[in-house]
Amino acid sequence: MTTVRVPSMSIPSLAVSIQNLRKSYGNVTALKDVSLHIQPGEIFGLLGPNGAGKTTTIRCLCTLTIPDGGHIEVSGVSVLNFPRMARQLLGYVAQEVALDKVLTGHELLQLQASLYHLSGAIAAERIHKSIQLLGLEDWIHRRIGTYSGGLRKRLDLAAGLLHQPVVLVLDEPTVGLDIESRLTVWNFLRQLRDEGMTVLLTSHYLEEVDALANRVAIIDQGTVIATGTPSELKNRVGGDRITLRLREFATLDEANQAQTILRSFDWVQDVIINAAQGNSLNLVVTSQPDTLTQIQHILGQSALPIFSITQSRPSLDDVYLAATGRTLMDAELAMAGSRDPKAERKQNMR
Secondary structure, rough: OOOOOOOOOOOOOOOOEEEEEEEEEEEEEEEEEEEEEEEOOOOOEEOOOOOOOOOHHHHHOOOOOOOEEEEEEEOOOOOOOOHHHHHHEEEEOOOOOOOOOOOOOOHHHHHHHHHHHHHHHHHHHHHHHHHHOOOOOOOOOOOOHHHOOHHHHHHHHHHOOOOOEEEEEEEEEOOOOOOHHHHHHHHHHHHHHHHOOOEEEEEEOOHHHHHHHHHEEEEEOOEEEEEOOOOHHHOOOOEEEEEOOOOOOOOOOHHHHHHHHHOOOOOOOEEEEEEOOEEEEEEEEOOOOOOOHHHHHHHHHHOOOOOOEEEOOOOHHHHHHHOOOOHHHHHHHHHHHOOHHHHHHEEEEE
C-alpha cells in the first residue's frame, strides 16, 4: 500500500524547500544534486550561465517538469504529491513572453483572471492594482502587438500576479530589456518583497542579482556551488581583485612563471590563470599601498611585460571564478559553443 504524505497545516518555516533535485535528458545531466532553501518574504537569486540548470530547477518547482529524484515543497505543500495545490501558491513568468498580440492588455488580464476563477469584483480590483503598479495605464487598452518588449514583460508580470501567489517565480525577468524597463521591473520586485511576497528569480546578470537579491545561490553544471547573501559570498573570496594581462595573448609558460613569482608574496592570497582570456591572471590581494606599482616592479625584474592591469573590490563574478576557475562570461561562451540546437529543441518540448 502506497502512503501519500498529506501537507502539514502548520505555518511552514520555508517558502520553498528543494532537496537533492536531479534531472537528466537522455545522456545530458541537467541537475546533479540541487538543494535550495528560500525564506518567506525574500528575493532569492539563482545565478549562473545559460545551460547551468536554472530553468530546469524552476520548471521542476512549477510542476512543468518531473524530476528524476528529490523533493520540493512550496509553503509546506509537496509539489510532486500535490501539484494542483502547489500551483495555487505559485506565480510563474517564463523567460519567453507568449502573449496574444490581437488582444488588448486589459482583455488579456481579464482572460487570465477568468482562468483563475476570480469573481468579477475581485478580478476588477486586482487588474486595476496590477495596471497601476506596473505603469500600464497608457497602454492597457491597446493591442499587445503594439507593445515594446518592456511593456510585454510588464504585462506578463501582471498576469502572473492576479491570483496573488505566495511565491513568484521569474525566469530571466529582464533579458533583452532596455535600461529603463529593467529599472521599472527592479523597483516593482522590491515593492513586492516589501509587501511580503517571496520572489525567486534566475539570472545571468551579475548586477541584477547583486542589486535585488537578499540571498543568492550560484549554480554551475547542475550543481549549487555557493549560497549566501551577496555580501557574504564576496567577503568569502577575500581582498581586492586584480586582473593582469602580460600580453594580449600570453603563453601558458609566461602565465605560470608570473603565477609562481606572485604567489611568493604574503599579501597575495591567490592567483588564478584564466586560459579563456588569453592566459590572464586573476589575483586576490590584501590592501597594500601602491599595489599595482609593486606588481609592475616585481614582474618587470623578471622581464615579464604587463599589457594591462586593473584593481577592484570583489564581485559575484569573482565568487564564480574562485569556485570554477572561469568567469561567468567564459562559461556563457563555452556553453554557446557546445550547445546542440536539436537536443535543445527536444529538451524545451518536454
